[in-house]
Amino acid sequence: MVTVDTGLVKLDRSADHLEIRLNRPDSLNALVPEMIDGLHDVFTQISDEAGLGVLITGSGRVTSAGMDTEIVAGDYHEEYPELDATLQDVYRLIETHPGPVAIAGKGALVGAAAIVSLSCEFVVLSDDATFVIPEVKYGIASCRAADQLLDLVGRKPAAELLLTGEEIDARRVRSLELATDVVPADSVEGRARELLATVGENDDETVTQLIELLNRRGDEA
Template sequence: MDTPVRTEIDPAAGVATVVLGRPDQRNPLSVNMMRGVTAALRTFADDESVRVVVIAADGPAFSAGHDLSEMIDRDIEDERVIFEVCTEMMDTVQEIPQPVIAAVQGPAIAAGCQLAASCDLVVASSNAVFGTPGVRIGLFCSTPMVALSRSVGRKRAMQMLLTGETIDAATAAEWGLVNIVAPPYQLDARVHELAARIAEASPLTLAIGKQAFYRQIDLPQDEAYELMTETMATNAVTFDAQEGMSAFLEKRKPLWKGK
């Protein structure tokens, strides 16, 4: 059996890609698939040549969500393992130092929608759709709800969760779930254009900024400012920050050292 996940690296661009590789099954997030994604992300996290990570998928669907065949006739401990493995994957997306872009070429449903929502940025094909239809099969999308509600807000998340209806890519962009919508034939180009733009920055600065974003986002404003004041001061004394500010003042291109 082929591996459910494969990886690709473009060393010149500093971009690594994790590809969901079960197109014949609409890329279900089986335990194997999720563990494969997590392992790939952790490998890239330690690779200094990788500036940006893309999560993409083979075939017409991004992911139809959990592999329901793994969830029939199981006891509660077995079910817990599935969702613990899922949570570990979603957390890893946000914990690795590199920005992660979801390249969504087709339906992103249930945990597939959760995976897209967990990524730092989402570029979607205009024919992609997003949905959390678990309510229609008796299994409310409670874990997808965590990522979804943090992307689109309470009322819109509840609409998706309670009705189980999908939204198109344009609506997902309007609601804040998607950053860029592209025609299908331009999806890869737009993803790599975005990744290349991000990869121009200092990798250390990107890592500091990504970690800081998730640390402050749910804090009260006064606590967020206190934490980010220290974060920005610490960032300012790094070599790359000093180099970047000097390069700006001297009207030259900075030379990043990642320190």
């Protein structure tokens, strides 16, 4: 049984997938250490569950406003080195999870939440959602975002997103192929579940193998 020690991350496991719901809606699910630790604990516990689909979403109208501004407002790397190390490991655990991971982007995916989406197999956005990686505005150079975006969208779009720190709308995200689908706000989680269910009809070991192949960016297959 998968468990987590904080009420700021809620879990719901069905027969075919696990749902992880960020649960700090009054703060737009802005991430704090307990939530990062919770995500790390969950993905560590399921790291050997071949084929297990995972849905990441949030309570309320916004999936996540990124890292809490009180954390990134100062010298983030100097003040929170352990938190950053855990966050980097969360990105890696999501990318290497041996089953499909989908994120339902309601309202906004900001900062760390947007970077999490880069590691997911499926990204479903609401048609009113925005996407932004504003780390540059806080004096933070995200190596993870730069590495992922350079591979996913190329140098110029990556430079725009990282150097300006400005938000883009859901349609632009889709045009850059950073989103799988854009749907009405009330359909976001349902569409993400549909994608996971479709993958769930296939052989678990084959799905795991394909995810491993997809993660060989730049390597010989």
